[in-house]
Amino acid sequence: MLAESLIFQTAALACLLPALWLAVRRDGEKRLLLPALALAVAGPVLLCVLAARSGWRTDFSFTIWVSAAATLILFSALAAISRTARKMAALVLPYLGLSILVAILVGHGGRPMPESPGPWLAAHIAVAVATYALITVAAVAALAVFLKERSLKSKTTNGLAALLPPVAESERLQDRLMFLSEAVLGLGLASGIAIHVQRAQPLLEADHKTLLTLAAFVVIGILLIVQRYSGLRGRRAARIVMISYLLVTMAYPGVKFVSDILIG
Structure with missing residues (x-):
């Protein structure tokens, strides 16, 4: 092929x-x-x-x-x-x-x-892929915040940090993408439940993918709430974004890596 x-x-x-x-x-x-x-x-x-x-x-x-x-x-x-x-x-x-x-x-x-894949499964796959794309770009924006803040603290303007946008601009993009990620991730969970209902299965399976996805949904939700009421910004918020990305990565390609490559 x-x-x-x-x-x-x-x-x-x-x-x-x-x-x-x-x-x-x-x-x-x-x-x-x-x-x-x-x-x-x-x-x-x-x-x-x-x-x-x-x-x-x-x-x-x-x-x-x-x-x-x-x-x-x-x-x-x-x-x-x-x-x-x-x-x-x-x-x-x-x-x-x-x-x-x-x-x-x-x-x-x-x-x-x-x-x-039937309509529900096709929709679920599309939502999962969209979620991963959103949270990937959000994580990159968080990394940009992290690198730019470190560059400002060390008072160096050379290297990769010089190519990146200002901290405030990266944070705005990061926040918008995380909000969208949470919404689309919630839609993905809902579509997964719909598939299980259609197949007369339990609403949620207690497997690694589901648990990691739920953990990411909770972490992102907490981040959005904390930012709303306490104004959490900078590298601390960026770390939480990257943790969320890690959870989604472990749930989506990570599980496939274990099953296809490590276990074979």
């Missing part, structure tokens, strides 16, 4: 390089970043579409590809309307590039689902 070809996967990864090169250049032509991001989106999205033609796959490698493609779509849309998001490209693109590299290195032809 073309999508499983190492050459095709490497080409899809290479589509990120022009945008990454522009993102890390202080004197680069930033107006070219958006066209470069369009190319960065095209490679992984095309690969996912081709890979899914024979059926939806649930293996770890394909999960990483889909997550990276969704995150690139979301980030590119934000970059088109937000100067703050564009300045975070120097963090987002290397991370996604490394994620895709991992998918290539551990990838193997996963078997498609025996049946096409």
Whole structure:
């Protein structure tokens, strides 16, 4: 299959390089970043579409590809309307590039689902992917806050921190994305319950994925409430955002990594 070809996967990864090169250049032509991001989106999205033609796959490698493609779509849309998001490209693109590299290195032809997902399951998958994309970009914004504050405290303006947006701008973007993440994550939990009801199963399964997802939902909710009433900001809030991201990562690709790679 073309999508499983190492050459095709490497080409899809290479589509990120022009945008990454522009993102890390202080004197680069930033107006070219958006066209470069369009190319960065095209490679992984095309690969996912081709890979899914024979059926939806649930293996770890394909999960990483889909997550990276969704995150690139979301980030590119934000970059088109937000100067703050564009300045975070120097963090987002290397991370996604490394994620895709991992998918290539551990990838193997996963078997498609025996049946096409029904409407509820398809909606649940779409919501899960959207949640992961939202919280990934939110975590990158939190990392930008962390790095920028540390740079300001040490009174250094060189390096990666110099490419990042001001702390206040990153925090605003982070807060909006976390609010959306909580809403979409709640929708994902609701759609999961609906699937269980449809199948006459218990409302919630006490498995790792469900427990980690619920933990992330609670942590994000607490963060939003604390921010609302106490004004929690800066690196302390950024740490909580990254903890939430870690929980969702463990629930989504993490569980697949254990089942596909470690257990096999």
